[in-house]
Amino acid sequence: GAVVSQHPSRVICKSGTSVKIECRSLDFQATTMFWYRQFPKQSLMLMATSNEGSKATYEQGVEKDKFLINHASLTLSTLTVTSAHPEDSSFYICSARRQGTNEQYFGPGTRLTVT
Amino acid sequence: GESVGLHLPTLSVQEGDNSIINCAYSNSASDYFIWYKQESGKGPQFIIDIRSNMDKRQGQRVTVLLNKTVKHLSLQIAATQPGDSAVYFCAETSYTGGFKTIFGAGTRLFVKA
Numbered sequence: 001g002a003v004v005s006q007h008p009s010r011v012i013c014k015s016g017t018s019v020k021i022e023c024r025s026l027d028f029q030a031t032t033m034f035w036y037r038q039f040p041k042q043s044l045m046l047m048a049t050s051n052e053g054s055k056a057t058y059e060q061g062v063e064k065d066k067f068l069i070n071h072a073s074l075t076l077s078t079l080t081v082t083s084a085h086p087e088d089s090s091f092y093i094c095s096a097r098r099q100g101t102n103e104q105y106f107g108p109g110t111r112l113t114v115t
Numbered sequence: 116g117e118s119v120g121l122h123l124p125t126l127s128v129q130e131g132d133n134s135i136i137n138c139a140y141s142n143s144a145s146d147y148f149i150w151y152k153q154e155s156g157k158g159p160q161f162i163i164d165i166r167s168n169m170d171k172r173q174g175q176r177v178t179v180l181l182n183k184t185v186k187h188l189s190l191q192i193a194a195t196q197p198g199d200s201a202v203y204f205c206a207e208t209s210y211t212g213g214f215k216t217i218f219g220a221g222t223r224l225f226v227k228a
Binding site (some may be wrong): 004006031032034036042043044045046049051057059091093097102104105107109111 | 164214
């Protein structure tokens with residue numbers, strides 16, 4: 001159990017367009033989900049914490065109007081990269097905290113390429 | 116700011132040998148520490164964790180040691196196998212101000228056959 005999925009796994013979009021990435025907890029409920037970004041040969045950087053039914057909490061330096069997060073249910077959080085630019089190209093990884101526990105499970109990541 | 120870092124960016128070991136990956140952390144208030152394995156193009160995979168009130172924990176072929184005096188964390192892999200080749204990250208989780216997991220810089224492990 002405890003599977004987290006992401007969709008799409010890869011996406012290529014043109015500069016100036018928006019792209020939505022979904023993160024789902026498949027077999028458990030997650031009151032909290034997290035979004036990370038990882039550039040090549042670097043570590044995972046926490047972007048924001050997504051809480052079901054409330055506004056996301058963004059880390060310092062992350063533009064909330066550019067990276068829109070919605071956590072509408074206990075099994076789904078979405079990250080929308082608005083007006084994407086080539087520098088937004090990265091590997092985006094979500095994780096989900098199982099409700100009532102400190103267990104955290106990671107998704108397989110989404111490779112975003114902005115041309 | 117708070118950070119979790121690694122001493123060695125790359126480690127090369129012979130198959131069958133033991134591997135030791137080190138990590139330094141700075142947030143003494145972290146509640147527990149975790150080691151993750153990441154293969155190319157994939158998300159992090161949980162290996163083992165340790166609570167801040169412990170100094171050693173063993174799993175299958177892996178051992179994590181926590182030295183709070185010098186703020187040092189290590190991952191020991193016994194009888195390293197080619198399938199262990201990956202990037203390893205230490206991470207720390209704290210509950211203060213909300214549940215949050217911060218990752219260190221990562222060490223790439225190469226296992227030579």
